[in-house]
Amino acid sequence: MIIKPIINNVSSATQPWWKVFYDFSPLVRSVDEGIRSSMTPFWADATELIIVGVLFLLFYAITGLFLVYAERKVCAFIQNRLGPNRIGPYGVFQTVADLIKLLFKELIPIKNADRFLFNMAPYIVIIVNFMVLGAIPFAKGLHAIDLNIGIFYIIAISSLNVIGAFLAGWASNNKYSLIGAMRSGAMMVSYELSLGLSLITMVILAGTMQLSEIVEAQRSGWFIFKGHIPAFIAFVVYLISGIAETNRGPFDLAEAESELAAGYHTEYSGIKFAFFYLSEFINMFIVASIAATIFFGGWMPLHIGNWDGFNRIMDIIPPFIWYLGKTFCIIYLIMLFKWTFPRLRIDQLLTLEWKYLLPVNLVNILIMALIVLLGWHF
């Protein structure tokens, strides 16, 4: 009873069915209308929430597993190894097998741990991930919530991540975990600043915080080209602080293996450990996709000003391919960093933030404001 009007709507459209890959909004709109026409508003909202939730759950699991696999292959490539190659073709099902193993493993209860906080911490991390994912535009029209303060929302929510790490470290009743939690607290709180300010730089250029409008504004060229020098500086700063935010090497002090065993999640086992592990990868995905959205146009194909012929050729590739392509290029870059650089020390990390990145960022905002005022951007 719901499906029928949707099919009618989509098939009655004047465009062929594959056009939906270039613009998801007719499909989304017709699904929405179909649901609303057959239910009361409350149940319609509930149904939509469940559909979006299930879709994100699927997306979360698949992306997480794929990223774990990708990381293994990338690091194997850098380290002269083969990486996983036994389960499935090229070992693609290795991570699935690992997940099944983690699902069946015992959840070891920790003596003297704060049980409630200990159990809550992994869920906080996961929930934060989901909340941020909801605000990311995956393709034209494929956008769970399009807030008019999208960037502000993302900055605000992603800083909740530290609570999960902190609770985990505190509740574990383990000194290694506590040191890891303290480190991740100091690190995330400091780098939140650079992350936010570098995004603010781009907001000045865009003139809006709404992610869909930011993407639309890049129709005539991506912001990293439009905003030239300050945009590039902002991108570098964003990438550095983004890696720090996700607790990845060379900023993986919170889980520094050679010092703290596994940092704040030392005491976690089984699927709870998997939650932390997956959330680290999804965090990386989020950081990369925000970078792709803000600096590289999100799902917007590569357009150059008025070159209509060139732009039309670029438009042939569907937007979500553009989006995923950009995101995975940045993820690959982040992975390269991790497997190339040694780890920083905590004081060097904070020095880097407070003495270098923050002043650079503030000056950069000024430059960007000047450029926007004087119209020196493209």
Added chain:
Amino acid sequence: MAKIENEAAYGGAEEQNEYVINIGPQHPSTHGVLRLVVTLQGEIVKNVQPHVGYIHRGIEKMCESITYPQIIHLTDRMDYLSAHMNNEAVCLAVENALEMEIPDRIKVIRTLMSELTRIQSHQLFWATYGMDMGGQTCFFYGLRDREKILDIFEETTGGRMIVSYNCLGGVMYDLHPNFRKRVKDFIKYFRSIIHEYDAILTGNIIFRERTMGIGPLTLDDAVSFGVTGPSGRASGFSCDIRKHAPYSAYDRVIFNEVLLTEGDTYSRYLVRMEEMKESMNIIDQLIDNIPEGAHAVKMKPVIKLPEGEYYQRVETARGELGVFIISDGNKNPCRVKFRSPNLVNLGVLNHISKEFKIADLIAIAGSLDFVIPDIDR
């Protein structure tokens, strides 16, 4: 956090804000079962108390009940990365006690093997040190090249790491026909690829920031703590036994004793990198000049040392290894004492890592390059 009740028993944590943390015996960066009881104030190390003995096997005591040829095979298990040098120390001690003449061929073979062992040991140091610093790629690069040396060992000696190649009066087997070619190939290969080591770690700005000025050891302290090997030479302590008391064929090769003066973690690292190159120079000089002859001198079936005290020291990859034998004229020694470089070097850890951060402690301990079974014996 629950209060640790027996904190006072550790001897640390006297101040209000200090707390005690155990690094080891099972910990990723102690490279074995070393236990460091660390007193911390926040992240700052206030005191490090090494607790040794988790892999104590009583090798010295065991030596008293076995014959001299048997002792050689126990010494492999001390510093397993310098297995060949450990063997050599015992062999030289016994041979000198018996006042034997060792043919040149054996001396050259022993020197070649020692230097190959030194290179593979420093390669593993580089690999694990990179890992201690968080650069996990180093581990695989180091092991990739180390495998090639282990293959050479395997071909000639039958063993890869615990080679047990030395025997009293010579070496167990003659060199494999491929030995010379493979060693030359390896030297050529390693010279062409050692720049990767510098590219990924030595020249890295993060690595330099992490190691320069960290854990400085002055020359006076190095001498008074008896820190030998690359760790001592980084402080300017000229302690290379190969130079000062040449044994085997070291008196006929030209090589530099790598001496630096800074004494920090970075220079301890650099000394090892340079020593790999020096070792390759030594091998270059000897590999084409292996004299012909037998690979071992015929020994009596039962070897008895004349009554007395005998001492022989060699330069292992980690420092000065001394073998002290007291013989009462029997076929087994009355007392054997190994002066293992790692135990002595461990003594300096607390002295140089105070007031540095916990991450620096890992870097310092890594730069002293401990092999735990050698500490405990």
